[in-house]
Each structure stands twice: as C-alpha cells, then as structure tokens.
Amino acid sequence: MEFRVLGPVGIRQAGRDLTLVAEKPKTVLAALLLAGNRVVSDAHLREVTWGPTPPATVNQQLYTYVSRLRKLLYPAAVIRRHRPGYRLVLTDATLDHAEFDRLAGLGYDALKTRRHAVAAEHLAAALALWSGPALGGVTEHLARVELPRLEEARMAALEGRIAADLALGRQDALVSELVDLVEAYPVRERLRAQLMTTLYRVGRQADALAEYQRGRQILAEELGIEPSSALTEVFQSILSADPGLTAPAATGQQIRVQSRRQVRPAMLPPCVADFTGRQPQLRELSDLLCGDRVGAAPVVVTGTAGVGKSALAVQAGRLCLDAFPDGQLYADLGGAQDGPRDPHEVLEWFLQALIEPGSPIPETVEARTQLYRSVLAERRVLVVLDNAHHEQQVRPLLPGAACSRVIVTTRSRFTALEGARSLELDVFDQAEALTLLRRVAGPGRVVAEHDTAESLVDRCGRLPLAVRVVAGRLAAKPHWPLAEMERRLADADRRPLDELRLADIDVRSSLRPSYLRLAAGARTALCRLSLLKTAEIPAWLAAAVLETDESRAEDLLETLVDARLLEVGEAERTGRLRYRIPPVIRLFASERAEAESTAADRRSTVDRALDAWLQRARAAVRTLGDGRQVGARSALFWFETEKSGLVAAFRQADAEGHDVTARSLARTLTELRRLSGAADGRTVARRRSSSALPQTLTRV
Secondary structure, three states, X not given: OEEXXXXXXXXXXXXXXOOOOOHHHHHHHHHHHHOOOOOEEHHHHHHHHHOOOOOOOHHHHHHHHHHHHHXXXXXXXXXXXXXXXXXXXXXXXXXXXXXXXXXXXXXXXXXXXXXXXXXXXXXXXXXXXXXXXXXXXXXXXXXXXXXXXXXXXXXXXXXXXXXXXXXXXXXXXXXXXXXXXXXXXXXXXXXXHHHHHHHHHOOOHHHHHHHHHHHHHHHHHHOOOOOOHHHHHHHHHHHOOOHHHOOOOOOOOOXXXXXXXXXXXXXXXXXXXXXXXXXXXXXXXXXXXXXXXXXXXXXXXXXXXXXXXXHHHHHHHHHXXXXXXXXXXXXXXXXXXXXXXXXXXXHHHHHHHHEOOOOOOOOOXXXXXXXXXXXXXXXXXXXXXXXXXXXXXXXXXXXXXXXXXXXXXXXXXXXXXXXXXXXXXXXXXXXXXXXXXXXXXXXXXXXXOHHHHHHHHHHOOOOHHHHHHHHHHHHHOOOOOHHHHHHHHHOOOXXXXXXXXXXXXXXXXXXXXXXXXXXXXXXXXXXXXXXXXXXXXXXXXXXXXXXXXXXXXXXXXXXXXXXXXXXXXXXXXXXOOEEEOOHHHHHHHHHHHHHHOOHHHHHHHHHHHHHHHHXXXXXXXXXXXXXXXHHHHHHHHHHHHHHHHHHHHHHHHHHOOOHHHHHHHHHHHHHHHHHHOOOHHHHHHHXXXXXXXXXXXXXX
C-alpha cells in the first residue's frame, strides 16, 4: 500500500487507487501520516478538519472517520488509540513524504562530501515524488498548518539539486529551468544566485548582472531589505571574473577491467545435495543455457513459493559451467520477502567482481549498467538473478551481448520482459516426492509404510519445500513411524504449518510474502475460500462466498492464480474455469482467516456457500421434475459436474453443525440422484442406511 501526500492525498494498492473521496477523511488521514508515527491529539484533528467552529457532533464524526480508515487501511497500516488522540503505524506500506525525506537526506549528505553526481541523483529522485501541490483535497485548515513546511522542504531539495548540477558542469541545461523558477519565486535569493552563476557560465555576463539589479529592486519593494551577502558575493565575483565561477572541467576516470587471467567471478551457490527429479526441466534449461541460442534474452523460471526454482537454476548452472569460461554472477534480488533489492546495489557487486580492485564505480544506475554491459561485451558469463520481484528490477542487470546467458527465478510471470523464455515449474509428481522422502528420511521407513508415505506427501501437496521439511523432521526422529508425522499434520488441535518448519526452512515464512503482496480484497477472498471443503471452486460458488457477481469473483480468482496461490482446474464444458487451493496454501490461508476474522464471520461465509449449493441443487431438482428435455439436459450436466462438490458441502455442513442445511442438502442430493437415473443413485440409497455417511444423512 502506498500513501501519498506530495500531491493529491490518496492511497494506492496493487497499482490501483483506493476510494477516499471526501475532504474530511482525507484530512484526518493526512494529519496522521504527517505526524510520523507520533500521537495526534483529538483537539488537533478537530482543528485541522473542522476549523474553529466544529459541529456539535464533532467527536462522533471524528470517531466514524477513524473507524472507516481503520477498515480501509488494515493490515497495511494500523490506527491505534493513544489518549489523548490517535497514532498511525505503517506495517506494510510506504509514504511518499517519508521516502522524500530519506532521499533528500542522502542527497544533502552527498553534497557535504562533494559527491555531486550522487547528490544530484538522490535529490532528483526525491523531487520526482511530487505529483503536484502537496495535500491536494484536504481542508484549508490543515493546508494552512502543514503546507509551508512541505513547500520549504521541496524548494530546499530543488536548490540542492541545482547546486549539484552546477558542480557537475550542467549549466547549459539549467538556464530555462532557473529563469522560470526565479519568476515564480522572486524573493528566493539562492535561486537568483544560481541563475546568475548559470548565465555567467554560458557567456551571458550582462544578463547575469542585470538579474542582480532586478532582484535588488524586488527585495527593496516587497520586503524593504537589501540583497544578502551571498547574493552580493556572486555579483562581485561576476564583476571581477572570479575563476571560482568557471564551470568545472570534465574529469575522466579510467576503469580498469580485470584480465581474464585474474580470478574470475564464481558466485553461484553450491548444488543442493539431495536435488531430486526435474529431469525434463533440467534438460530443457541446460539446453537453453548451453545451446546456440541467438541473443541474450533471459530464461525465466517461474512457479509458486517452495517449488524449487532456485535449486533448479543452480543445478542447471552447475551442469553448464564449462560453457561459461569467464565465470558466473549470482544475486538474490530479495523478491517479496525482503523487499526488492535495488539494481544499483547489485550492479556494484557485479562490477566489483569484474573490474580491478580500486577502480572507480559510477554513481548512477544508468552509468553502472553501461559499464557492466561493456565489460561483458566479449565475455561468456552466466548471470543468475534469483527471486526477482518485477521486470524493472531485472532489466538493468541484463548483459547487452549475446554471448552471456541469464536465468531469472520469480513467482511472477514476466510477460513484459522482452524476448524472455518462460519455464513453468509445478509441484512434484508423486514418484518425485516419494524419492525425496526416501533419500532424506531413509528408504526402509518409506517401503515399510508405503501407503502412509503416499498420503503424507499428498498432505504436503507434493510441494518440494514441504516434502523436504517433513523428510528432514523424520530423519531427526528415527523413532517416529511415518504415521506419527501424518497424525501431526492431520491433528485439528495443532497448527499444521508448525509441523512444516525445520531450522531455518519454514513453509509458512515462504508463503507469507506472496500473501502480503495481495490487495486487501484478494486476501479476504483467499481466506474465505480456504474455509470451503470442496475440492474445486466454480465461479458461481466464489461469487456467493465473496458476496459479489461472477465477473468480479473471476477477477479475484485470477488475481490469486497470478500470485500462485490458486491453481486452475479443468474447464467446464461451457468453457468456464474452475479453481483449486493447493493443500499447503489452504493451511496457510485458513490460519490467516482465523487470525483476521471472527468466528461469526467465518460461519457466515460457510453459510453462504452451503446456501448457494442448496439453492442450485433445488433448482436442478425442480428442472428435472418438470421433465422438459432441454432443461433436464442442463440440470443433468450441472449435477454430473458438481455432485462431488455437493457431497463435500453436505459433509461440511454435517461436521460443522449446520444441521438444518445438512438435512436439506441430504434430501436434495438424494432426490437429485433418484431423478438423474444415474447408477450411483442406488449407491446413495444403500449408504443412507449404513454408517459410511454421517448420521444426519441416515436420519433423512
């Protein structure tokens, strides 16, 4: 979530603006944001929102605004009550004003140490955060209090950036900008002094002197003062042709590239000792790396968290070492867990490995990228960019020449990365999962409890990371039968994900970043859907659970597919897609649902789902009972598609105490099977009198 106050006050999440239209809620939000994690008193909030004459209901209105903001912002930001006011805490969000202060501070530090290129870059980045006059859309009361300091901060950064540009000899590009600025801010003497210096450097000495006289007249008329000593000193320096005003000469810095005979970079991590399966994918990736592919477009290995993308990339890289005589570069780009690592930093690592120690490294990303590509122009190097967050993070790190190769691993589909070849990685098949279990836990145990082993890896969703954790825990507990591990994963009184943790390998931590990157609506959707016990989720069922229409439900489902938190099942005959929640992700989402919603909310969600099943099933019964051929075919098709889900819905209703709905579902299911004439109708009749089904169905 991104908060903005350096322009119109607003909120963005996942690239979309969140609704916050009214002036007063925007004012309350802006006041809390500008407080910088400090408590803002009720009195101050009342004053900046309503002014000196608040209404009689001001306290209730303030409480309402804060309550609405809490719901809108959670969990990216939390508003806490701290008498005598409120404090806003950013938990998973950014504020443009805070980022401005950070970048401007870096710029000022660089100016003090005469690192002018760095200063210009940081201050320009800080100023780029402004999208118009600050605090757009708030009350005049808050603007009157806060705008002066915000505007002064912007002008100070602007003057600092111009000072850095002048020190770098960029006067030709500054003339028109400074003319406009001095016209807009005629009494800011530093800007006028900078304009005078710029005019002098480009050969316009007379204009520079005239600018001083114009400024002197304006200061006298508007403020009744003489120019400051700083402005007067620039005037005198121009008159005396002071050499100190001359533009700095361009200075070249020689970059010494390491000889190929020197130590070559070898950053690739070691192979995974118990790497298992993936032979088709390993062959394909190795062929792409070692073959005569034209161009240096990357291979993008993509898949859900814990599926083994990094292990596959490293394994393939190790198999192809001979194809890259000039070495390997590797960087963990941080991905969603730590926040995307800045390419500026990664380029510094790579250049330190490629050029001679002590050689200067350019300051800007653009200059570093150009040097990086120049160094690699005639080299054959493997570059592995692990755990990438987005395409913009990767582009500066791509070699320009065709002789090097790049592997990118990511949870996203980098469809915007030009020329990229995508390699999709799915969970293990059962044979691969069992092989890993045997290698780590011991072959004898798996053979002795083969059926339990199959059930165990299925409970892990055959996700390689989860299987590896289970195998490691069993290896650490040689006295445990496999059935003990399965019992722990199935125990409703335990938190199953606690069992999927081994030392620093933690399935929950692996999944959390993907969840936190979701917009609030998508998080809620995943949590609600995880409460359903049906194997597949059609769009109509998701719409009922999410309290929306099918089109919006499908959009949310596709968002979760893109985040690798849902899988797409087989399409219906109508072409509509069906969706599945992988087992381990269901465990994670169920935990989040319990933590982020009330028991009443969760029961209401299940009620809506069960009622949707019941209403659809009753409609099918009515249609079959009418005997109309066209409608009957449609109803039969629906029943054939959904009968396993209908049975699962009944069992969930019965198990979770939705007794009335369970009895209704049982009657409707039995009637559907009778009317459909399907062979399994007789099975239902037999099961009704047996103990195979729960007692509720037996009583019907």
